Structures are given as structure tokens and as C-alpha cells.
Amino acid sequence: MSDYTVRVLRPDETREAADLFRTALLVPPLKDEEVPYAERMYQPGRALGAFDTELIGTARSFDAELTVPGGEPVPFAAVTGVGVRADRTRRGVLGRLMRAQLTELAGRGVPLAALYASEGPIYGRFGYGVATVVHDYQVERRRAVLRPEVPAGGEIELLRLDAAVERLPALYAGLPRTRSGSMTRPAYWWPGMERTARQSDTPPVTIVHHGPNGPEGYAIYRVNRKSWQDPSILEVADLRAATAEAFAGLWRYLLAVDLVDTIEAPGRPLDEPIPLLFADPRAAKVTGGGDDLWLRLVDVPAALAAREYEGEPVVLEVTDPVLTANSGRYRVGPEGVTRAEAPAQLGLGVDALAMLYFGAWAASALVTAGRIQVAGPDDAERADRLFATRPPAWCGTHF
Numbered sequence: 001m002s003d004y005t006v007r008v009l010r011p012d013e014t015r016e017a018a019d020l021f022r023t024a025l026l027v028p029p030l031k032d033e034e035v036p037y038a039e040r041m042y043q044p045g046r047a048l049g050a051f052d053t054e055l056i057g058t059a060r061s062f063d064a065e066l067t068v069p070g071g072e073p074v075p076f077a078a079v080t081g082v083g084v085r086a087d088r089t090r091r092g093v094l095g096r097l098m099r100a101q102l103t104e105l106a107g108r109g110v111p112l113a114a115l116y117a118s119e120g121p122i123y124g125r126f127g128y129g130v131a132t133v134v135h136d137y138q139v140e141r142r143r144a145v146l147r148p149e150v151p152a153g154g155e156i157e158l159l160r161l162d163a164a165v166e167r168l169p170a171l172y173a174g175l176p177r178t179r180s181g182s183m184t185r186p187a188y189w190w191p192g193m194e195r196t197a198r199q200s201d202t203p204p205v206t207i208v209h210h211g212p213n214g215p216e217g218y219a220i221y222r223v224n225r226k227s228w229q230d231p232s233i234l235e236v237a238d239l240r241a242a243t244a245e246a247f248a249g250l251w252r253y254l255l256a257v258d259l260v261d262t263i264e265a266p267g268r269p270l271d272e273p274i275p276l277l278f279a280d281p282r283a284a285k286v287t288g289g290g291d292d293l294w295l296r297l298v299d300v301p302a303a304l305a306a307r308e309y310e311g312e313p314v315v316l317e318v319t320d321p322v323l324t325a326n327s328g329r330y331r332v333g334p335e336g337v338t339r340a341e342a343p344a345q346l347g348l349g350v351d352a353l354a355m356l357y358f359g360a361w362a363a364s365a366l367v368t369a370g371r372i373q374v375a376g377p378d379d380a381e382r383a384d385r386l387f388a389t390r391p392p393a394w395c396g397t398h399f
């Protein structure tokens with residue numbers, strides 16, 4: 001097989017594309033009752049297919065917004081649904097799909113693209129870099145006694161699944177997204193969450209925290225227990241708190257769920273003060289973590305100009321092997337971003353630039369790893385200050 005074409009999929013090809021993706025991810029194809037959810041998840045015109053005699057690969061995206069350092073929401077393409085049929089892998093199909101997708105996004109002036117990667121080695125070559133990093137927590141519930149200073153929290157309301165499906169989109173949209181890396185959850189995102197919730201043998205439970213001014217946060221969890229003899233694990237699938245009261249109130253509730261031995265909270269922000277809630281901080285352990293969101297600067301000058309900086313400017317020499325118009329020299333500083341003639345202080349690929357963009361990695365760390373070349377001894381430190389971001393960026397919305 002060498003001859004194949006790549007084109008935009010028609011709406012009547014959604015099920016085939018979704019099934020190809022699911023099969024590539026080693027999960028069963030859609031059941032008939034799941035198809036309507038898939039149809040609501042595919043933004044028209046944004047799914048690509050590679051065809052020889054039939055569909056052999058696919059990738060899609062939907063439009064959303066990502067908060068960048070400084071707090072501005074910036075449009076981005078949320079890339080997902082990437083899969084190549086197992087008998088057609090490693091012959092360049094993904095490469096064709098990725099290049100077609102990035103070219104189309106660049107043509108429409110979309111500044112950023114982002115994704116969650118199934119495996120680490122796949123996306124760097126297309127200019128994506130790990131832009132936010134997470135911790136997985138495990139809490140021994142009976143050992144986790146709250147410290148006396150922990151806020152009391154407000155009222156907790158438990159939602160039935162139907163109510164959760166109906167109310168969560170507005171609830172999420174009403175919470176602040178000031179943290180870098182936070183994203184909007186558009187109408188193309190929620191059907192995936194609903195399908196998983198409705199198809200699950202253990203449907204998730206949703207709780208909402210009410211403060212004096214209305215809802216201030218929520219958590220979604222499920223309790224996994226195979227039999228009465230087994231330890232029971234409460235897994236926090238999602239937790240958002242706009243205030244310290246809400247954070248404490250949600251955790252107070254979770255810690256009080258009877259019969260639970262362990263609480264697992266995967267994919268949390270690096271600075272979330274879970275251990276600080278407890279008289280014995282070792283009641284909470286970081287058991288894992290790693291990459292969260294992978295970012296791609298599609299329009300390098302526009303993306304660089306969209307975020308804020310502190311400190312002195314630096315001149316970057318960026319190399320972009322896929323969207324070559326991005327390659328070149330940029331002077332980046334608090335006053336703005338311009339193309340530059342001056343010699344570069346840092347040389348880097350567009351994937352390494354994505355790793356700097358949300359401040360997840362310091363420039364000096366990327367220099368140590370050989371991912372950035374520096375001209376002078378102080379240049380890495382200048383870039384560290386310029387791109388530093390507080391609080392640590394976090395997305396936490398899988399797509």
C-alpha cells in the first residue's frame with residue numbers, strides 16, 4: 001500500500017471514523033446506542049480521513065479556548081480521535097494526517113493546537129511538547145484527619161446522573177479559568193463525558209459545593225469495589241474549586257464517604273495543597289503523574305504575543321520543520337513580540353517552545369536536556385524569568 005488520499009470526512013462517515021479510532025485504541029467499537037454521542041462530538045468539517053480502498057486512518061479536532069499566562073483565553077484546536085488501522089501503521093499515514101491538519105489550522109489562523117497523547121513518542125516530531133504536568137494523589141482515608149484550620153466549607157448537593165448531565169456544562173462554564181492551561185469545554189466535549197457516565201457499570205456521582213454566592217465548585221467520583229471483601233477505592237474523576245471554602249468542603253465530603261479505604265485523585269495540579277489539609281501530611285502521597293496537555297504553537301508570532309512575560313526580552317531562533325513559515329528569529333519580552341534581526345540568544349525547536357510556553361519547564365532545564373542551545377552564560381536564566389508562570393499551568397480536561 002503506498003497510494004492513499006487524505007480528505008475531510010462527511011458526517012455520515014462519523015461512526016466508521018470513531019470505530020477506527022476506538023479499535024486502534026484497543027477499545028470495542030461503538031454500540032448502536034452510543035452513536036448519537038459520537039455524532040455530537042464530531043465538529044463538522046474537522047475530521048480527516050486517510051483512504052486507500054477504504055478508511056485507514058483518521059484525526060479530528062474541535063474548537064475551544066485555552067487560558068494563556070496573563071489570563072487571556074486564546075482559541076485552540078483540541079486534537080483527538082487520532083488512529084491508524086493496525087495493518088497500515090508505520091508507513092507515514094499519521095504524518096500525512098498531522099501535516100494536513102496543521103496546514104488547515106494555520107490557514108485559518110488558529111494560533112494553538114493541543115492534545116492528550118496516548119504514548120510519549122508520537123507527537124514531538126509534529127511540533128507538540130509537554131506543556132502542563134500533573135500529580136496523581138492517593139489518600140489513606142482513615143489516616144487523613146483534617147487540620148483544625150481547614151475551612152468548614154459550605155453546603156454540598158448530590159446530583160443524580162440526569163441532573164449532573166444537564167447542569168455540569170453551565171456549572172463548569174461559570175467557574176473561573178484564570179489558571180494557565182485551563183480550557184473551555186464546548187458542546188463537542190460534553191457528549192463524551194455523558195456517554196462514559198451512562199455506559200459505566202458504576203455511574204459517577206456528582207457533588208456541587210454551594211457558597212454564599214452560589215455554586216463554587218464540584219467533584220465527580222466513582223467508588224470501585226469488586227466485592228465486599230475487597231478494599232474500596234474512591235476515584236476522583238474531576239474536581240474544580242473556585243474558592244478555598246469549596247476546595248475544603250469538597251474534600252470534607254469525599255473524606256466522609258463511608259466504607260471507602262482509599263481516595264485516588266489522578267491528574268491534579270502540581271500546587272494543589274492536598275497533603276496540607278491533613279494533621280499527618282503523609283496521609284496523602286504522590287503516587288504518579290507526568291504529562292497532561294501537549295501544546296503546539298500553530299502560529300508562532302500570534303501565540304507568543306498572546307501571553308504575558310516578565311523580565312528582560314530575549315531573542316529566540318525557532319525552527320519549525322512542519323509549518324516552516326514559523327521558523328525564524330523573534331524578540332520576546334514584556335513589551336511585545338517582534339520578528340528580529342539581532343543574533344539569537346536561544347535556539348530551539350517549536351516543540352521545545354511549546355514546553356516553555358506555559359512555564360511547565362524552565363529554559364535552563366531544557367538547556368540541560370539539550371533541547372535548547374544558548375549563546376551566552378546568562379541567556380537561559382533570562383528565559384527562565386521571562387517564561388515563568390504562577391500558579392503552575394494545568395488543563396485537567398481530557399479530550
Ligand SMILES: CC(=O)SCCNC(=O)CCNC(=O)[C@H](O)C(C)(C)COP(=O)(O)OP(=O)(O)OC[C@H]1O[C@@H](n2cnc3c(N)ncnc32)[C@H](O)[C@@H]1OP(=O)(O)O
Pocket residue numbers: 024025079080081082083084085088089090091092093094095096115116117118119121122125
Ligand atoms: C490525540 C490522540 O488521539 S492520542 C491517540 C493516538 N492513537 C493511538 O495511540 C492508537 C494506536 N496507534 C495508532 O493508531 C498509530 O500507531 C499512530 C496513530 C500512533 C501512528 O500512526 P502511523 O501511521 O503508524 O504513524 P506514521 O507512520 O506516520 O509515523 C510517523 C513517525 O512516528 C513514529 N511513530 C508513530 N507512532 C509511534 C509510536 N506509537 N511509538 C513510537 N513511534 C511512533 C513512526 O515510527 C514514524 O517515525 P519515522 O518517521 O522516523 O519513521
